[in-house]
Amino acid sequence: MVWPDERTARRALAEAAREIYQRKLSGATDGNLSVRLANGHIATTPSGVHKGRLLPEDIVITDLLGKVQGQVREKSGRRLKPSSELALHLAAYEIRPDIGAVVHAHPPMALAYTLAGGKLSEVLVSEVVFACGEIATAPYSTPTTMQVPETLKEYLGCYDVVMMPRHGSVTVGVDLDTALGRLDALEHTAGVYVMVRLMGGASPIATQEVDKLFSLAHPQTPPYRQPGRACPPPEVPAPPLHAGAQGEEVLVQAVLSALQGRR
Numbered sequence: 001m002v003w004p005d006e007r008t009a010r011r012a013l014a015e016a017a018r019e020i021y022q023r024k025l026s027g028a029t030d031g032n033l034s035v036r037l038a039n040g041h042i043a044t045t046p047s048g049v050h051k052g053r054l055l056p057e058d059i060v061i062t063d064l065l066g067k068v069q070g071q072v073r074e075k076s077g078r079r080l081k082p083s084s085e086l087a088l089h090l091a092a093y094e095i096r097p098d099i100g101a102v103v104h105a106h107p108p109m110a111l112a113y114t115l116a117g118g119k120l121s122e123v124l125v126s127e128v129v130f131a132c133g134e135i136a137t138a139p140y141s142t143p144t145t146m147q148v149p150e151t152l153k154e155y156l157g158c159y160d161v162v163m164m165p166r167h168g169s170v171t172v173g174v175d176l177d178t179a180l181g182r183l184d185a186l187e188h189t190a191g192v193y194v195m196v197r198l199m200g201g202a203s204p205i206a207t208q209e210v211d212k213l214f215s216l217a218h219p220q221t222p223p224y225r226q227p228g229r230a231c232p233p234p235e236v237p238a239p240p241l242h243a244g245a246q247g248e249e250v251l252v253q254a255v256l257s258a259l260q261g262r263r
């Protein structure tokens with residue numbers, strides 16, 4: 001894969017950030033995106049800048065250790081800084097030499113569905129397997145702290161789409177279009193799952209049919225999923241903190257299982 005030059009990456013990131021904001025996949029200053037450059041550096045969106053008004057010259061360049069390279073712009077009287085989740089992006093590039101882009105957003109349907117206890121790893125519609133593979137949900141971590149890359153690293157080593165509970169999504173890809181396409185597919189799928197749940201639910205696609213979809217989507221084992229790399233399961237069972245009508249049942253089951261485990 002040929003990674004883009006800095007000029008191309010700056011333009012692509014500003015355009016992608018605007019698209020994410022306009023489509024309401026993140027709030028104005030939420031989320032962050034990055035691209036791996038041909039010279040091995042990383043181009044990332046700056047911290048705290050409105051994504052709908054981001055300019056190519058606002059993009060910050062760092063090395064793989066997060067050290068800022070070259071000139072950084074001032075905007076509204078303050079010097080721009082790299083994204084507050086830069087450590088997450090750097091961890092993703094380190095564990096996945098095959099990826100060229102990382103997109104972190106706050107997609108509302110995907111967030112709502114996981115908050116309500118829904119499992120996005122369940123395959124209710126076939127096409128999601130082709131766009132996203134298996135969708136994982138990592139354990140909760142505090143945004144902007146080192147807990148985020150520490151928690152997500154092993155998931156990003158095994159999955160292209162990872163949800164952070166009560167926070168947002170991380171999608172990775174060989175290039176920015178692929179990572180953005182995965183965010184789009186994630187949110188579209190979650191929208192369908194939310195409607196299905198509101199309409200009374202549906203059963204997942206049969207296991208043997210899901211296996212068929214995965215072997216069609218990935219005829220060869222992806223390079224990052226080689227034998228020897230231990231992958232966490234896509235979902236950590238956890239009861240929702242605010243139990244709704246269905247959530248109460250989940251909560252009771254979780255408490256009963258915990259009590260049984262103590263005996």
Ligand SMILES: [Zn+2]
Pocket residue numbers: 030031104105106143167168
């Ligand atoms: Zn975030």
